[in-house]
Amino acid sequence: MSEKTHPLRKYMRPQVKKTTFCPGCGAGIITQALLRAIDELGLTMDDFVFVSGIGCSAWIPSPLLNADTLHTTHGRPIAYASGVKMGLPDKHVVVVSGDGDLSAIGGNHLIHAARRNIDMTVILVNNGIYGMTGGQTAPTTPYGLTTITSPYGNAEQEFDISALVVAAGGSYVARWTTYHPRQMTKSIKKAIQKKGFAMIEAITQCPMQFGRVSKQGSAVNMLKNYKQNGIRIEKAAKMDPSELQGKIVEGVFVDCDKPELISSVAALQRRTGGKE
Amino acid sequence: MSEARRVNTGTHFMMGNQACAEGVIAAGCGFAAGYPITPASEVFNALAKQLPKAGGTLLQTEDEISAVCTAVGASWAGLKSFTVTSGPGISLMQENIGLAVATETPLVIVDVQRLGPSTGVPSIGMAGDMVQVARGSHGDYQIIALCPESPQEMFDMTVQAFNLAEEYRVPVFVMAEGFVGHMRERVVIPDESEIRLVYRKITQGGEPLTRRDFLDPEVASMPVFGRGLKTHVTSSCHDEYGMRNLSDPDVMHRYIMTPIQKILSKRDRIVEIEADYEGAKLVLISYGVVSRASRQAAAMARAEGLKVGTLRLKTAWPFPDKEVRAAAESADFILVLENNTGQMYPYIKAESAHACKVGFLGPQVLGQIHDPQYILAKIREIMK
Numbered sequence: 001m002s003e004k005t006h007p008l009r010k011y012m013r014p015q016v017k018k019t020t021f022c023p024g025c026g027a028g029i030i031t032q033a034l035l036r037a038i039d040e041l042g043l044t045m046d047d048f049v050f051v052s053g054i055g056c057s058a059w060i061p062s063p064l065l066n067a068d069t070l071h072t073t074h075g076r077p078i079a080y081a082s083g084v085k086m087g088l089p090d091k092h093v094v095v096v097s098g099d100g101d102l103s104a105i106g107g108n109h110l111i112h113a114a115r116r117n118i119d120m121t122v123i124l125v126n127n128g129i130y131g132m133t134g135g136q137t138a139p140t141t142p143y144g145l146t147t148i149t150s151p152y153g154n155a156e157q158e159f160d161i162s163a164l165v166v167a168a169g170g171s172y173v174a175r176w177t178t179y180h181p182r183q184m185t186k187s188i189k190k191a192i193q194k195k196g197f198a199m200i201e202a203i204t205q206c207p208m209q210f211g212r213v214s215k216q217g218s219a220v221n222m223l224k225n226y227k228q229n230g231i232r233i234e235k236a237a238k239m240d241p242s243e244l245q246g247k248i249v250e251g252v253f254v255d256c257d258k259p260e261l262i263s264s265v266a267a268l269q270r271r272t273g274g275k276e
Numbered sequence: 277m278s279e280a281r282r283v284n285t286g287t288h289f290m291m292g293n294q295a296c297a298e299g300v301i302a303a304g305c306g307f308a309a310g311y312p313i314t315p316a317s318e319v320f321n322a323l324a325k326q327l328p329k330a331g332g333t334l335l336q337t338e339d340e341i342s343a344v345c346t347a348v349g350a351s352w353a354g355l356k357s358f359t360v361t362s363g364p365g366i367s368l369m370q371e372n373i374g375l376a377v378a379t380e381t382p383l384v385i386v387d388v389q390r391l392g393p394s395t396g397v398p399s400i401g402m403a404g405d406m407v408q409v410a411r412g413s414h415g416d417y418q419i420i421a422l423c424p425e426s427p428q429e430m431f432d433m434t435v436q437a438f439n440l441a442e443e444y445r446v447p448v449f450v451m452a453e454g455f456v457g458h459m460r461e462r463v464v465i466p467d468e469s470e471i472r473l474v475y476r477k478i479t480q481g482g483e484p485l486t487r488r489d490f491l492d493p494e495v496a497s498m499p500v501f502g503r504g505l506k507t508h509v510t511s512s513c514h515d516e517y518g519m520r521n522l523s524d525p526d527v528m529h530r531y532i533m534t535p536i537q538k539i540l541s542k543r544d545r546i547v548e549i550e551a552d553y554e555g556a557k558l559v560l561i562s563y564g565v566v567s568r569a570s571r572q573a574a575a576m577a578r579a580e581g582l583k584v585g586t587l588r589l590k591t592a593w594p595f596p597d598k599e600v601r602a603a604a605e606s607a608d609f610i611l612v613l614e615n616n617t618g619q620m621y622p623y624i625k626a627e628s629a630h631a632c633k634v635g636f637l638g639p640q641v642l643g644q645i646h647d648p649q650y651i652l653a654k655i656r657e658i659m660k
Contacts, residue, residue: 087306
């Protein structure tokens with residue numbers, strides 16, 4: 001009997017036989033979206049360096065993907081990735097990490113990388129909670145939600161990360177839930193091709209932690225919730241903010257071209273005679 | 277990079293921090309990251325002007341955490357990498373210095389130390405970070421730290437730090453402080469051909485996760501990114517192949533011990549001292565800028581017929597234990613001089629108290645360099 005192999009298996013390290021994700025986790029959908037994007041662009045894994053931080057979604061590239069992968073400390077992958085990109089301007093540098101990693105402990109690096117407009121793709125996997133450490137409140141946890149560290153309800157407001165990165169200067173920003181993997185794939189392709197800072201905010205289900213504390217339950221229920229509450233940015237723009245309560249605004253938040261850091265640095269090196 | 281190195285050969289009257297920047301260029305640095313901080317800023321300021329002309333790039337980061345992380349990232353991209361800061365910046369960098377150690381990343385960090393704790397006094401030099409650079413990140417590890425006493429050594433030791441970092445795949449610190457950073461003195465920069473440079477060994481091919489990229493006491497070749505090596509790097513506990521392993525106690529042991537052994541087993545090649553204590557009853561032990569006062573005091577004491585010698589630790593880490601022991605075993609008294617309240621003193625005492633009496637003398641006022649007369653008074657008191 002011939003063994004069937006997933007068409008995207010060729011992008012994964014042969015030695016890695018399993019993932020670390022819980023049943024129902026959205027990380028698999030996001031991994032597929034990323035690898036389909038690379039596949040459809042006709043790129044090879046040698047065109048990439050993947051960098052991740054700490055948390056469940058940092059395990060999407062590391063050690064799974066058969067490429068150069070750098071698994072770093074909590075919150076810092078964008079800083080490490082900036083150094084990698086400075087040294088390897090011709091490679092696509094992709095950061096995959098979570099909302100806690102990139103918007104809480106590492107929030108400063110996120111906004112400054114966007115401001116610099118360094119050519120980089122960030123896939124910010126947003127599950128609205130700290131999953132790996134057991135269900136603590138994140139900057140992305142909805143107001144009022146009961147979690148392990150907000151047992152009487154979350155008293156804080158949540159981050160709108162896509163809006164934040166648009167304001168900070170990102171060249172391409174899109175948000176999709178795992179209910180929309182095709183749109184997510186298309187946006188990742190755009191992000192990889194974009195000469196500048198690009199972020200995909202991938203809203204994903206964490207049935208083990210978020211599903212439990214939010215009483216949304218299973219992965220299927222959470223995906224149904226994304227289907228019901230997802231709303232396109234074009235439509236949302238015409239709606240009253242009060243109508244958007246509990247909705248997930250999806251789509252492309254910005255897609256523009258402006259001077260990019262690495263090219264600007266190369267230009268000044270040429271100007272000073274340091275580079276041919 | 278070498279074709280555009282632009283070594284500033286010649287005899288200069290130069291500030292220590294500028295000499296450090298000249299050393300960075302001469303060493304063939306490809307990437308520098310930094311964040312403004314007194315009394316270190318002049319190094320990065322100079323690099324901002326000179327490094328792009330020499331074919332390198334630099335990034336002024338949003339904080340020192342980012343500075344050390346980008347430098348590590350650039351090192352994995354294959355560049356000789358550098359960052360410079362002062363005590364508060366080192367404090368911020370500590371967690372990711374640990375990553376550099378754990379991932380065996382060549383990296384040079386210059387610490388132009390200042391008076392602390394906390395924000396302290398930015399413009400006053402004090403050797404306040406001597407222990408934190410060696411012990412400040414969590415867990416057990418070994419780094420290399422050099423102690424310049426002059427602008428000349430700010431150049432020499434910066435080049436040397438790059439060579440050591442590249443040779444041993446380890447973060448190397450140049451422990452300057454505000455006084456030597458801001459001191460202006462004669463600096464001789466040799467011809468490019470006379471400056472010895474070391475480049476890391478780079479992995480050539482082989483299957484990822486079956487190559488021994490890490491944990492070799494003889495220093496594994498570095499599987500830098502961008503060459504199709506499909507390298508896996510993690511700062512979490514990993515085996516020789518770079519594969520994360522959080523379950524095998526033997527792997528955990530090797531993950532900690534091998535990078536330590538890598539440095540300690542080469543300590544004879546790394547450690548440098550300057551000894552001038554033959555026949556001395558009392559040996560003054562110091563490092564950095566204090567050594568200048570120490571030599572002067574010893575000369576004055578000898579002129580009075582007192583048998584006083586000096587031992588200067590050019591390397592602080594790995595700790596020159598044998599060299600300190602040898603001095604202690606030849607003398608009756610060791611007097612440790614440091615511009616702090618005694619950071620290296622316990623380490624020196626541990627290697628000398630079995631053989632002779634050991635004392636400590638901080639500066640007359642913390643944050644000032646020892647007055648040779650003040651050291652001499654102490655020598656007279658001890659040798660009375």
